[in-house]
Amino acid sequence: MEGRPAARHADVVLSVASWLEKDGTFVNFDRRFQRVRPAVPPLGEARSDFEVVRALTTLMGVDLRCTTPADALGECGRVAPVFAGLSHDRLDREGATPWPCPDPDRPGEATLYRERFATPDGQAHLAAAPYLPPGEQPDDDYRLVLVTGRRWAHYNSGSMTRRGGNLALDPVDFLSLHPDDAARYDVRDGRQFTVESRHGQARLIARVSEQTVPGQAFCSFHFPASGVNRLTSDHADTVTSRLEYKVTAVRVAST
Structure with missing residues (x-):
């Protein structure tokens, strides 16, 4: 939204x-x-x-x-x-x-399944889900993988009204890039530039540091003015229908 x-x-x-x-x-x-x-x-x-x-x-x-x-x-x-x-x-x-706490005169059950699991035979049943690759991959045109999420100053805030005082701790949206990628694409720390995906583009400020590994970029998703959410695709997990906010192929252009 x-x-x-x-x-x-x-x-x-x-x-x-x-x-x-x-x-x-x-x-x-x-x-x-x-x-x-x-x-x-x-x-x-x-x-x-x-x-x-x-x-x-x-x-x-x-x-x-x-x-x-x-x-x-x-x-x-x-x-x-x-x-x-x-x-x-x-x-x-x-x-x-x-809970479970079925008796007012006895303590609740802090640890589950000490004796048996909640299955007909009481045993744990484990299954490995088959690996499915992401819906899109980087290529020669879109070489970086963009991950979107929260930063510490905005965790569980900023996604609705953006009126909380803690937002002032980190008021500007930016894209984190590894120094190798910043040098490769001529992106300078603190400068604004354009990020493009196969789905849209956004304007962000570069923050160059080794907190991000080479080949990946990271930005938050709750600054509507930057247009970050226009970058992500509509690919989703086949079981949960969870969208792939963490895997979007992008390219950057210094401006």
Whole structure:
């Protein structure tokens, strides 16, 4: 979406509170349930996710019979036994608790599959996926492989509103090039130049360093003005349909 706010593409926009403004729980990749409590009141007419869902279901004539986030967690435990031992009261007393946690009087299971895997025979079943080459390769016209991603100053920020103060730490989009490639294509550090792919072109500033290996270039993807996202192709993984943001053949021209 080239960094444009998603709200521009919506028919209805609901103002939702941030994690600092709401009560409830969240689960991390380690499967730990943790409590969230409001540190500040929501701004304007913003509501929590829970309040928005309750309001919408009420308008649709459905009574969820859950008046608080604690009630909702209790219902999760009744529907899914792996959560039955979790509650706001328990998390308030004991802190973070991992699931599966089917019993309120026993600890959650911090490590899975100690005795058996969740398969009919209890054994792990491993399979090697066949290698598939990228959808496009560098050639004599497009000799570099462009990788797009995030830089440290913008990690998990900048892809929506770009109003966060941390963006000032790295305010300019640039392309990282190895010194050998910069010399080969007469690209000077700090100078603006054009990057072209088989799909489009972008204007970027060069940053020459050995952080990038020869033959590769790297840039971030959340500066809409530079047009980086016009460079990438529509090739995608055959199973997940994930686009190949990390493999785009490009060429550079000093200007």
